[in-house]
Every structure is written in structure tokens, then in C-alpha cells.
Amino acid sequence: MAYSAEISRNNPTLFIFLIDQSGSMADGVPDTEQPDRRKADALALAINRLLQNLVIRCAKEEGVRDYFSVCVVGYGSKIGPAFSGPLAGRETVPISDVGNMPARVEQKIKKTDDGAGGILEQTIRLPIWFDPVADGGTPMCSALSQAHSIVQRWLAQHPDCFPPVVIHITDGESTDGDPTNAMKSLTALSSSDGSVLLFNIHISSDGTAKPVAFPDTAANLPNQYAQMLFENASPLTYNMRAVANSQHGMNLSDGARGYVFNADMVLVIQALDIGTRPSNLR
Amino acid sequence: MQGVYIDSFHTQKAGNAAIEYEDAFWTPAPTARLREESVRIAIADGATDAIYSGLWARLLVKAYGKRRMTSETAEDYLSRAAQVWGRAVARRPLPWYAEEKARRGAYAALIGLELNRGGGGESGSWSALACGDSCFFHLRSDAVIESFPVTRAEDFSSTPLLLGSNPRTRGLEGIRTAAGTWQEGDCFYLMSDALASWFLGRCETGDVPWQALRDITIAKEPPFEEWIASLRKERAIKNDDCTLIGISFEHC
Numbered sequence: 011m012a013y014s015a016e017i018s019r020n021n022p023t024l025f026i027f028l029i030d031q032s033g034s035m036a037d038g039v040p041d042t043e044q045p046d047r048r049k050a051d052a053l054a055l056a057i058n059r060l061l062q063n064l065v066i067r068c069a070k071e072e073g074v075r076d077y078f079s080v081c082v083v084g085y086g087s088k089i090g091p092a093f094s095g096p097l098a099g100r101e102t103v104p105i106s107d108v109g110n111m112p113a114r115v116e117q118k119i120k121k122t123d124d125g126a127g128g129i130l131e132q133t134i135r136l137p138i139w140f141d142p143v144a145d146g147g148t149p150m151c152s153a154l155s156q157a158h159s160i161v162q163r164w165l166a167q168h169p170d171c172f173p174p175v176v177i178h179i180t181d182g183e184s185t186d187g188d189p190t191n192a193m194k195s196l197t198a199l200s201s202s203d204g205s206v207l208l209f210n211i212h213i214s215s216d217g218t219a220k221p222v223a224f225p226d227t228a229a230n231l232p233n234q235y236a237q238m239l240f241e242n243a244s245p246l247t248y249n250m251r252a253v254a255n256s257q258h259g260m261n262l263s264d265g266a267r268g269y270v271f272n273a274d275m276v277l278v279i280q281a282l283d284i285g286t287r288p289s290n291l292r
Numbered sequence: 293m294q295g296v297y298i299d300s301f302h303t304q305k306a307g308n309a310a311i312e313y314e315d316a317f318w319t320p321a322p323t324a325r326l327r328e329e330s331v332r333i334a335i336a337d338g339a340t341d342a343i344y345s346g347l348w349a350r351l352l353v354k355a356y357g358k359r360r361m362t363s364e365t366a367e368d369y370l371s372r373a374a375q376v377w378g379r380a381v382a383r384r385p386l387p388w389y390a391e392e393k394a395r396r397g398a399y400a401a402l403i404g405l406e407l408n409r410g411g412g413g414e415s416g417s418w419s420a421l422a423c424g425d426s427c428f429f430h431l432r433s434d435a436v437i438e439s440f441p442v443t444r445a446e447d448f449s450s451t452p453l454l455l456g457s458n459p460r461t462r463g464l465e466g467i468r469t470a471a472g473t474w475q476e477g478d479c480f481y482l483m484s485d486a487l488a489s490w491f492l493g494r495c496e497t498g499d500v501p502w503q504a505l506r507d508i509t510i511a512k513e514p515p516f517e518e519w520i521a522s523l524r525k526e527r528a529i530k531n532d533d534c535t536l537i538g539i540s541f542e543h544c
Binding site for chain 1: 307312341343344387388389390391392393395459460531
């Protein structure tokens with residue numbers, strides 16, 4: 011059965027985040043409590059918290075277990091690895107190195123219930139790996155081609171891994187051609203456990219259009235571009251649908267695809283969570 | 293409690309080091325088995341996705357086995373165990389990810405069984421306390437007469453409520469109790485969830501999985517680790533820490 015490989019230190023998998031850093035990412039996020047926040051800022055916040063959660067998920071008393079490697083590729087005025095700090099320039103990074111080498115760690119005070127009727131003030135450490143960028147065009151085909159090379163190299167070394175998951179986040183149309191073939195070529199790659207999983211997360215430029223999460227049909231999508239992103243997104247695995255339905259209150263059908271249209275940041279964060287929980291860790 | 297035979301077996305997940313085993317178990321010392329009129333046996337299964345779960349599991353079986361925790365005293369005992377856990381975790385500075393994960397706390401399933409001998413010596417009563425999906429099975433005359441707290445193999449797929457070190461998610465509401473009587477010739481088995489799920493699944497297909505358990509616990513053949521490895525290879529059980537305790541009043 012596909013998508014059943016155990017994810018372990020002996021058989022890790024790969025997550026690639028392919029992030030649109032084009033000039034339009036400097037536009038505001040519609041409908042938030044912070045109207046001056048740029049899409050690039052909101053997305054950087056979401057990616058940093060996701061990386062934090064991935065590290066925490068793999069943390070045990072002796073350190074961080076390398077169940078995953080992570081790759082963050084940005085595309086805009088340039089295309090390439092998008093980590094800041096000591097990981098700058100590194101392409102595929104084991105999750106233990108991600109945990110131990112953030113660019114910086116910010117702190118904030120969090121007030122919580124102490125469980126005995128009082129309030130506890132705790133200092134929370136917030137690591138930062140990825141800074142917002144919004145500059146240049148949208149060279150989506152080139153970025154997908156780079157992801158293809160990275161996945162190909164990974165699969166040569168990990169032929170039996172749980173298939174790599176590529177989460178592509180964009181707010182606009184490609185400026186270097188139709189990305190259909192590049193997406194098809196990426197999802198044609200496979201391990202012995204199944205084909206590469208591609209998520210297309212289309213983030214919001216429009217506060218009026220209703221977001222659509224993980225549809226099973228392109229029928230209600232408003233344009234050819236949205237339909238293309240839907241058609242090339244992978245069907246969700248059983249476990250991903252289970253996470254979406256049980257933990258995010260969704261009601262997804264078996265045909266649900268890894269496509270999100272006009273997503274606000276809440277939906278982006280949900281989609282990142284669903285996409286990075288392909289199966290249980292061992 | 294003379295004449296009680298208790299055999300325990302455990303192994304860690306395939307691919308993990310022995311030190312990474314996060315179940316824990318409690319069996320009475322041989323002297324206690326002779327002197328006491330009741331004995332306590334327990335298994336706890338530390339949650340994989342938490343930190344210092346093995347320590348929390350050890351504290352839970354000790355609270356049940358040594359301190360004689362009951363459902364009425366659980367709140368107090370768990371609070372004390374959580375303090376011990378918190379002090380142990382805070383003993384050295386933690387990196388940011390361990391600090392955050394420790395803040396969320398550790399979790400574990402617990403199954404505890406108390407056996408009491410009756411006046412005649414050849415029968416008695418039992419009581420059990422459980423939270424989560426570690427189980428006990430009571431066998432008599434080649435049949436399972438009690439399965440506690442999980443009764444169907446399909447229920448192992450759900451996310452069980454576990455006992456937590458964090459006061460906000462202690463899990464006391466998940467505690468279940470049961471009680472009954474035993475007689476000479478009966479057997480009890482305690483198991484963590486991977487093995488319990490296999491056991492119930494085989495029972496549901498009309499099989500008699502306790503025959504394999506008798507070979508393991510009495511004849512010690514095949515060795516427990518080898519047997520578990522073969523079940524994993526056949527994909528008959530999930531790859532998880534496995535703990536088994538067999539109890540009988542004569543070798544049945």
C-alpha cells in the first residue's frame with residue numbers, strides 16, 4: 011500500500027517549502043487585525059512557527075531525532091535556499107540542524123493558567139530561521155525545476171522513504187511560463203512507497219473571494235490558473251485527510267487534493283500542518 | 293500470595309536503542325509475593341510524541357505498584373509524580389525545543405492490576421485501574437472472560453486519553469476501574485497497546501493467541517524479542533515498544 015512507509019531516523023523523509031517571494035508579496039493581507047502587515051511578513055511568521063513545530067515534534071530528551079530533512083526554497087528576484095543565519099545557503103537540512111541553528115531566538119512573555127487558579131508568566135523562546143522577502147517576478151517554472159533536482163537527489167539516497175512532500179505557496183501567476191509540465195514532472199518522481207506529494211497553496215490577494223480548502227473538484231474554482239494548480243496538486247493521503255477532519259474540523263472526501271484557493275493565514279497554517287503530517291512518526 | 297507466577301517481557305521499537313524504551317512495568321519483588329496477601333502489577337506506555345515519557349511511565353507504575361494509588365487517590369499521587377518529573381527535567385538547562393516540549397508535559401497510558409487471595413487460598417478477587425489503551429486480559433478454561441479497558445481491536449485506532457504530567461491535561465477523567473474474581477487455573481496478561489491490539493484482533497478472528505503467549509511466558513520459547521520481531525516482519529503488529537506480563541496461579 012502506498013504512503014505507508016515508516017518515517018524513522020533510519021528512513022527519513024523530506025519536506026520542501028517552495029515560497030513565492032515576488033514583489034506582490036509586499037501587498038497587505040486582507041481582513042486581519044493588522045492591516046499594514048504584508049503577505050510576506052505573515053507568511054514568514056507561518057513558516058517560522060511551522061519549522062518550530064516540526065523541530066518540537068522530533069525533539070526527545072537526547073536531542074532532535076532526524077525523522078525529516080527540510081528545504082526552504084524562495085523564488086522572486088532570485089531562486090535558491092532561503093534560510094537566514096547559520097543555515098544560509100544550505101539546501102537540504104536535517105531537522106536536528108534546523109533545531110540547533112536558528113538565525114536568532116526572540117523571546118516573549120506568555121501568561122498561562124497554572125492549573126491551581128493562578129496565572130503563570132513564562133518566557134517563551136521563538137526561533138527565527140526565515141525572513142520575509144518581496145522582490146522581483148514569479149519564476150515558478152525555474153523554482154519547480156530546482157525542487158525537482160533536490161527531490162531527485164534525495165530519492166537516489168532514500169529510495170524507500172515516505173515520498174517527499176513539496177508545499178508550494180504562491181500569491182500569483184508564473185512569469186516564466188506555464189508551470190504545468192514542471193509540476194507533472196515533479197509528481198512523477200517516486201520512492202518505492204509512492205509518488206512525490208505536491209501541495210499548491212494559493213494565498214489571498216482578495217478579501218472578497220471565499221477561500222476553498224482541499225476541494226475534490228475544480229468546478230467551483232474561478233479561473234484557469236486556479237484550475238491548473240488544483241489539477242496538478244496531489245490527492246491527500248489517508249492520514250492527511252484524517253488530520254484535516256479530526257483536528258481542523260474539515261469534512262474532506264477521498265478525492266480531496268492538496269490545493270487551497272484564496273487562503274487566509276489561518277488556512278495557510280492549517281494546510282502546512284496537514285501537509286507535514288503524512289503519517290505517524292516511529 | 294504464595295503460588296503466583298509473574299513473568300515480564302519487554303522490547304523497544306525496532307530501530308531504537310534499548311535506552312529509548314518508553315514503556316515501564318511494575319511487578320512485586322519475590323519476597324512480597326510470598327508475604328503479602330495482595331500483589332500489584334502494572335504497565336505504563338509513555339507517549340512517543342512527548343519528552344521524558346519513559347520517566348513519566350516509570351513514575352506511574354511506581355505510584356500504582358509501590359504507593360498503591362487508587363482511582364480515589366490518583367489526583368494526589370499524580371500531582372506528586374508530576375513534581376518529581378518536573379524536578380528531574382529541570383535539573384539541567386534545556387535547548388529551546390526541549391524546554392517547549394517539556395512545558396507541554398509527558399503522557400502515558402497505565403494499566404494496573406491488584407490480585408487478592410481469598411480465605412481458602414485457591415481463589416480470590418482482582419481489581420484493575422486503567423487510563424488509555426494498555427490492557428489486561430483474564431483467561432479461564434481457554435477463553436477470554438475479561439478484556440479491560442479496550443474490548444475491540446478497532447478501538448486501538450482512536451487517540452486515547454492518557455495520564456499527563458501537565459496539570460491542565462492530567463487525564464483523570466479517563467481513569468476506568470473494573471473488578472472481579474479469580475480461581476486457580478486462571479491466567480492474566482497485561483500488555484501495552486501494540487501487543488494488546490494484536491491479541492484482540494486475533495481473538496476476533498476466532499484464533500487462540502494465548503497459546504503463543506503461554507509458549508513465551510512459560511516455555512520462554514521463542515524468546516520474546518524474536519517473537520515480536522517476527523510479528524513486526526509479518527506486519528501483524530505496529531512497530532512500537534512492547535511489554536507483556538503473564539500471571540498465573542499455577543502454570544496453566
